[in-house]
Amino acid sequence: MNKMSLSTDEKKLTRTLFLRSFMLEASFNFEKMQALGFAWAMFPVIKKFYPTKEEQVEALKRHTAFFNITPYIVTFLLGLSASMEKEYAENKSIDPSMINAVKVSLMGPLSGIGDSFFWGTFRVIAAGVGISLSQQGNILGPILFLLIFNVPHLLIRYYCSVLGYSLGSKFIQSSYENGLISHMTKLATVIGLTTVGAMISTMVVFQVGFTTKIGSMKFVLQDIFDQIVPNILPLSLTFFVFWLIRKGVKVNYIIIGVFAFGLLGTLVGIL
Template sequence: MAKSNQLTKEEKKLLRQMYWRSFTLYAAVTPAKQGASGVSYSMQPFLNTFYDDKESKRQAMKRQMGYFNTNIAFLPFLLGVTASMEKENAQRENFNEESISAVKASLMGPLAGIGDSLFWGVLRVIAASIALTLANAGNILAPIVFLLFFNVPVQFIRWYGGKIGYTLGNQYVSDLYESGMINVLTRAASIVGLVMVGAMTSDMVEFTLDWNMVVDGETVLESQEMLDQIFVGLIPLAVTLFCFWLLKKKGVSVNWLIVGVIVASILCAAAGIA
């Protein structure tokens, strides 16, 4: 792995800008993009440096506005990897641009799971237990101890994670490109990304059918139970695929899809369907 002292002065400056800008990840969250605007803002110094012509920069900015959601502690590492790939794309004429979004999408899910478990599930609990012990003893430093115990490790990982991600990406992305394995990586990353999207669909899209078959006042067939026997999550999957079809094939905007889903949900609830 390349060491941080091998970075140029300009690259170190860009990494510092990325670190401070990355605090804005969830400053402007939307249901369709989550932290995409924060990612785009954090990556802007790199894009301004790597791309000279407006069209290439525009395409890069568009790539960085894709859906993004991960743990804030590992964000700089992922941004560093992404920046190294953008640099490679700017320098190589036939670089596979799809690999940038694919790798980013495939990493954000696992890093979110690890980060949430490690920092929110473990470190925060330990910090809170220490602070509560001090608070019960009447120590006024309890909240300060909690903030320091939690934030110092997080910021340490954030600061060095960006450098590691960038230097790691610089070396291995170049090697993958030279060996022709970049296409294999892109394919694998795309598959992982699709798996993550599928998991998110199953976990986040909910629809319970309450429209049952009733005979003489007695329920003889529960529709939701019957559907679950055929395919668990069949209706949420169908709704998701229908929205995707409207978005990609019919050009319906995300805002209209959100409004449509809200209206349909209200109508289904009012009619007793779901």
């Protein structure tokens, strides 16, 4: 399948994905990030390919798993997922878990490309042109800034949906033939665990601020923890939060609890 072979309905579907992608972060949250926006963008696809409520609910659940990507290129995965959902609707022998596995394994590399392209290139060029003209009092400054950034953004965003949908069926067929799907499922698990591990050490901050003097020696409690295992407190806090989630505690309650603990701990001087 390629762009030229897309039917009128398929072209309409890719346009719908393109337009709905702008609401990707409308319901952003710290539990699943962009998952709800992704599921909402996929809903027309799900309604089109799955006639029963049970099938629609099952498909929506697949797309409410954790998801986060550079928004400007999300349409590639929307198109790819739409094509894979169509294949699964027509061929139930396909494992549906691979749809989410493909999303998870690609969102990291695609985000790296997207961030470099848009934040590291287009934004810098657009800001440089816009600021230089604005400093001279030229009204073209903000106009050119918006055009230089958004014209390639909108073109790439639209054609990514077409490209993703066009590649979908070919991807599934070739992946099953060479056994890539099973490897991608394992890879998605490894990438997910690696990402979580990296996030714990870089994004979770938990240090004890208690210090005292024993004779002429200064005793710093945090140094003791660091000598046992570096970053053992952030790791312990992460496992504790994970345990609470497994117990069914709502994520919003956990966020409020962690915030209150940090605030009180800071006020009394233990953090």
